[in-house]
Amino acid sequence: MTNPAFDIVAMAASAGGLTALTQVLSTLPGNFPATIVVVQHLDPRHRSLMADILSRRTPLRVKQAQEGESLISGTVYIAPPNRHLLVNSDGTLSLSQSELVHFLRPSADLLFESVAASYKERAIAVVLTGTGTDGAMGVEAIKKMGGTVIVQDQKTAEFSGMPSAAIKTGNVDFILQLEEISPSLVTLIMTNDQ
Numbered sequence: 001m002t003n004p005a006f007d008i009v010a011m012a013a014s015a016g017g018l019t020a021l022t023q024v025l026s027t028l029p030g031n032f033p034a035t036i037v038v039v040q041h042l043d044p045r046h047r048s049l050m051a052d053i054l055s056r057r058t059p060l061r062v063k064q065a066q067e068g069e070s071l072i073s074g075t076v077y078i079a080p081p082n083r084h085l086l087v088n089s090d091g092t093l094s095l096s097q098s099e100l101v102h103f104l105r106p107s108a109d110l111l112f113e114s115v116a117a118s119y120k121e122r123a124i125a126v127v128l129t130g131t132g133t134d135g136a137m138g139v140e141a142i143k144k145m146g147g148t149v150i151v152q153d154q155k156t157a158e159f160s161g162m163p164s165a166a167i168k169t170g171n172v173d174f175i176l177q178l179e180e181i182s183p184s185l186v187t188l189i190m191t192n193d194q
Contacts (some may be wrong), residue, residue, distance in 0.1 A: 148173050
């Protein structure tokens with residue numbers, strides 16, 4: 001059995017993101033071998049039910065990320081409200097309350113940049129529906145370090161701000177309709193993993 005070509009998938013979404021994330025995660029197989037880390041912009045004043053909601057809709061294990069936690073393949077880690085989620089090169093997670101980035105915490109840019117630095121060409125970034133430009137700087141970092149970038153086709157995104165900002169960087173490998181993203185991840189990550 002060969003190792004999958006990618007170890008980690010970093011996903012970012014904002015407005016409309018729960019629907020988009022549900023679509024992608026619910027169609028991934030239970031034996032999906034990569035770790036998935038997710039930044040979804042959430043209201044910082046409320047406890048997030050996102051992990052609970054998503055875990056009922058996917059065969060994968062979904063949990064809210066915790067400080068210092070070691071990444072486990074086939075698990076989805078959701079950034080908690082009002083914390084930046086960072087991935088360290090030793091395969092652990094850090095949560096930070098450092099400054100807002102583009103008025104946001106968690107920031108997709110910071111997640112993507114940490115994933116790019118830690119996993120280089122073994123990382124995939126996915127930008128889904130959302131307003132604003134969060135993720136665009138991070139996409140450039142992923143690409144610069146040899147990773148792969150997938151963006152939801154802005155025409156199929158409920159909110160096109162984040163996808164279109166990512167596409168404008170010129171650092172995108174695949175622009176896919178929402179329902180194509182999960183099969184593409186399976187192809188990229190599991191086809192060589194026989």
